[in-house]
Amino acid sequence: MRNVPYTGGEKESLKVSLDRHRDVVLWKLNGLDEERARRPMTPSGTSLLGLTKHLAAVEYNWFCETFGRETEPLPFDDDDPEADLRVEPDETTAGIVAFYERARAASDKVIDELDLDSRGTAWHGATVSLRWVLIHMVEETARHAGHMDILRELVDGATGDHDGA
Template sequence: MTRDEPRTGDETTVLLAALQSHRDVMLWKLDGLTDEQQRWSPVPSRTSLVGLVKHLANSEYGWFCETFGRPHEPLTDISQDIEADMRAAPGETTQEIVDFYRRSWTAADASVHELGLDATGTSYAGTTVSMRWVLVHMIEDTVRHAGHADIIRELVDGGTGHHLPPR
């Protein structure tokens, strides 16, 4: 399900393509599974496939939009539960979370294109960060969570990697 990534091009194009490739992987991990399988957690932290997608959507809106003072959808409230963005809330559907994730991509990519890699913003911790740093950080975070998703998906049905296994 991955897209062909450019092997040449400007920095923005290459970095956004790398991020998009792993965004696609995250959604592939949900494909063909039941709602129960998408929400299943094999670990004490209660990490699930749909929870990882929700977390990444919140992260993209937070880093690419909130950090740079750009408009974004409301983020999951983590003031009472630091892990609330890692789980589907009661009544929250997988499709709602996937749509939220896709909208976060659109907002994130617009921020990168409109502000440029040298733009600076203030992180939630109060530190100054560049858009370049945020983009690299989100690639790292998405790849890290794609690894988690790969393990969970393998436990569910044996599916691993960047694409559906041959049938």
């Protein structure tokens, strides 16, 4: 796991911070079978795999759609605000992890190609900078990685944010 550089540039530091949390998301699924990965662990139905699906969708949305890049179909539904968090019966851990990895690669391409001051239009119509999107996604991913830490502990007692934690 890379550490955020103590004296790195702004873009590099934000990207490494995001990558650290992204890696935790994937690590939280390591070693789980399908049932445990998709098991709802809260009364609202939150699962490790559902959070991974949500994070993939919001990565595509914030980095790609905001800056006019293509995405694959995303699981958002105006009539069902939980659609992007729900794991459908035909979805698998491997499929959702692959979705997350594709979203991450597409997002990384945007990050690499644009300056921090580049502007795009968010889904709600506001103009945002790449800097703002990076900060937002560090927050979003860290928040859900923390949720995943608690869920994983409830599933099988595993804790920490990386191997050897």
